[in-house]
Amino acid sequence: MALFKRQPIAPLDYTRKLWMRGWVGATLLFLYAPLLVLMVFSFNDSKRNVVWKGFTLKYYEKAFANSSLVEAMVNSLTIALLATVISVVLGALAGVLLWRFRFPFKGAVEGVMSLPIIVPEICLGVAMLIFFAKIDWPTGLPWPLNLSAITIAHITFCFPFVAMVVRSRMASFNREQEEAAKDLGASEWETFRDILLPHMKPGLIAGALLAFTLSLDDFVITFFTSGPDTVTFPVKVYSMVRFSVTPEVNAASTILILLTIALTAVALKVQGVKGIAETH
Amino acid sequence: MALQDWKQHKRPFAAIASGPILWLLLFFLVPMTVVWLYSFGQNSGPAEISITGTLDNYKRATEWLYLSIFGKSLAVAALVTVICLVIGFPVAMAITFASEKWRPWLLVAIMLPFWTNLLIRTYALMMLMGSNGYANRGLGAMWDGASWLKTLVGLQPLEAWTPVQLLYNNFAVVLGLVYVHLPFMVLPLYSALDRLDKSLIEASLDLGAGHLRTLFKIVVPLAMPGIMAGVMITLIPALGAYLTPDLMGGTDSQMIANVIERQFKRANDWPFGAALSFLLIYAMFILVALQSMRGDKAKAGER
Numbered sequence: 001m002a003l004f005k006r007q008p009i010a011p012l013d014y015t016r017k018l019w020m021r022g023w024v025g026a027t028l029l030f031l032y033a034p035l036l037v038l039m040v041f042s043f044n045d046s047k048r049n050v051v052w053k054g055f056t057l058k059y060y061e062k063a064f065a066n067s068s069l070v071e072a073m074v075n076s077l078t079i080a081l082l083a084t085v086i087s088v089v090l091g092a093l094a095g096v097l098l099w100r101f102r103f104p105f106k107g108a109v110e111g112v113m114s115l116p117i118i119v120p121e122i123c124l125g126v127a128m129l130i131f132f133a134k135i136d137w138p139t140g141l142p143w144p145l146n147l148s149a150i151t152i153a154h155i156t157f158c159f160p161f162v163a164m165v166v167r168s169r170m171a172s173f174n175r176e177q178e179e180a181a182k183d184l185g186a187s188e189w190e191t192f193r194d195i196l197l198p199h200m201k202p203g204l205i206a207g208a209l210l211a212f213t214l215s216l217d218d219f220v221i222t223f224f225t226s227g228p229d230t231v232t233f234p235v236k237v238y239s240m241v242r243f244s245v246t247p248e249v250n251a252a253s254t255i256l257i258l259l260t261i262a263l264t265a266v267a268l269k270v271q272g273v274k275g276i277a278e279t280h
Numbered sequence: 281m282a283l284q285d286w287k288q289h290k291r292p293f294a295a296i297a298s299g300p301i302l303w304l305l306l307f308f309l310v311p312m313t314v315v316w317l318y319s320f321g322q323n324s325g326p327a328e329i330s331i332t333g334t335l336d337n338y339k340r341a342t343e344w345l346y347l348s349i350f351g352k353s354l355a356v357a358a359l360v361t362v363i364c365l366v367i368g369f370p371v372a373m374a375i376t377f378a379s380e381k382w383r384p385w386l387l388v389a390i391m392l393p394f395w396t397n398l399l400i401r402t403y404a405l406m407m408l409m410g411s412n413g414y415a416n417r418g419l420g421a422m423w424d425g426a427s428w429l430k431t432l433v434g435l436q437p438l439e440a441w442t443p444v445q446l447l448y449n450n451f452a453v454v455l456g457l458v459y460v461h462l463p464f465m466v467l468p469l470y471s472a473l474d475r476l477d478k479s480l481i482e483a484s485l486d487l488g489a490g491h492l493r494t495l496f497k498i499v500v501p502l503a504m505p506g507i508m509a510g511v512m513i514t515l516i517p518a519l520g521a522y523l524t525p526d527l528m529g530g531t532d533s534q535m536i537a538n539v540i541e542r543q544f545k546r547a548n549d550w551p552f553g554a555a556l557s558f559l560l561i562y563a564m565f566i567l568v569a570l571q572s573m574r575g576d577k578a579k580a581g582e583r
Binding site: 013020030032035037090093097100101103113115118119120122126128130131155156159163188224234250253260263268 | 283284285286289291292293296297299300301303304307308309310311312314315318367368370371373374375376377386388389390391392393395396397398399400401403404405406407408414459462463516517519520522523527537540541544550553554557558560561564568
């Protein structure tokens with residue numbers, strides 16, 4: 001137990017001071033207690049979320065039997081997947097664009113690209129609502145085309161994040177490699193595929209994970225762009241929480257939390273803890 | 281680092297630039313412009329809006345009711361930011377000075393909630409804070425304990441515990457926003473503190489300054505860029521927060537985003553909602569401009 005080894009506390013060992021540990025512990029308790037309680041009570045054999053009545057999986061069965069909840073989950077994952085793929089492509093292009101070229105109005109392009117990150121979600125949601133209403137975006141299309149409006153809205157706020165990550169990754173690229181490739185006869189495309197892309201890869205993975213989580217997480221913008229037949233998981237949970245709290249929501253939420261943990265684990269494996277810390 | 285001039289590489293430039301720029305134009309700038317135009321319009325029919333160039337929407341936004349909601353949103357966001365800073369700073373310090381083995385895990389522990397669905401986190405907190413939730417039970421237990429202590433010293437016991445209303449009020453909104461935004465604050469604070477030259481702290485302590493004095497005279501000024509980044513990254517989303525006040529707030533804890541939502545989903549006054557949206561965006565711009573002005577000044581000071 002190295003943690004409790006008795007060694008005099010050095011002046012900078014702030015983390016070994018008792019009150020500091022207490023503070024961090026309390027903060028983590030504050031952050032995690034609600035989530036843990038939610039997860040534990042998804043297995044509770046009682047309609048009320050208060051007293052432990054025994055272990056059950058019936059709310060998971062119920063959640064899976066609730067076709068609208070499952071549909072919402074499938075919609076959310078589909079949107080997140082589509083939005084991630086397109087965001088990564090657009091974000092990679094945008095990152096390379098800003099990293100590689102000098103061109104007129106570059107500052108303006110850079111500024112506009114950071115706007116979807118700064119503009120409050122509610123304003124972007126409103127803009128998407130008005131936009132799709134104004135151009136009479138077709139509704140009632142067969143699945144998955146009916147998700148197009150939400151997906152487009154998600155890409156708009158996801159890809160600037162990817163661009164940011166890719167650009168900061170490209171900063172460590174040695175341009176001489178590119179020149180060498182071209183000198184040796186590689187075409188523009190070959191250079192991109194064989195030299196730039198491999199260097200960009202960690203940035204692309206980090207960007208993809210970020211885009212996927214952002215898309216899966218989004219409530220406000222989806223709330224404004226979704227129609228009655230295109231409900232996503234957060235929108236569905238919102239209406240369930242609004243009207244009646246059921247343990248089904250706990251069960252569905254637990255599944256999503258586990259998915260988040262799995263994604264984080266993947267990110268850890270790919271980049272290491274330090275890499276993740278740097279992308280935020 | 282030599283940037284390439286686009287004129288010498290027209291074809292690759294076009295291939296790379298067209299996608300993102302067209303997307304931003306079509307699916308960001310055009311929608312935003314439409315909102316901006318709507319803010320100068322009025323309802324001319326049940327489903328028709330004519331852009332007349334009127335300033336009535338903005339005039340209405342300066343009515344006391346809306347101004348006070350704006351002020352309140354700003355006050356709530358500022359309070360949330362301050363609380364996050366006070367809670368988050370020691371946490372960021374602890375992570376910075378943690379041992380190599382522990383630091384990554386502490387970071388992951390802070391980041392995991394940040395990656396977890398916002399709605400689920402809000403819902404989890406609401407569950408805990410309900411009138412029968414654990415927060416109330418904990419308070420009840422403490423109350424009983426206090427009552428028991430009083431009888432122990434021979435005083436009258438306290439009256440029986442009645443659950444307090446923790447949800448659906450301003451307190452719940454502030455707590456909910458702190459809960460949601462705390463990781464936003466800790467991460468930039470950590471990355472600033474991590475870059476700080478630790479020997480400066482040692483020097484300060486060696487030269488006889490106490491820990492508190494070192495903190496305020498050395499650590500805080502050096503970490504200022506990170507503190508400002510954390511403040512902005514917390515303040516901006518907190519100001520535009522919709523979900524937390526909607527789910528956890530009472531009738532009097534509406535924030536500006538809730539008022540905007542109502543114009544679109546219920547009151548059906550799109551032009552007024554558009555004007556309020558743009559006022560919120562302008563407020564963000566002012567905050568960002570203040571921040572970058574500060575940054576420029578700090579840079580000028582270094583020279």
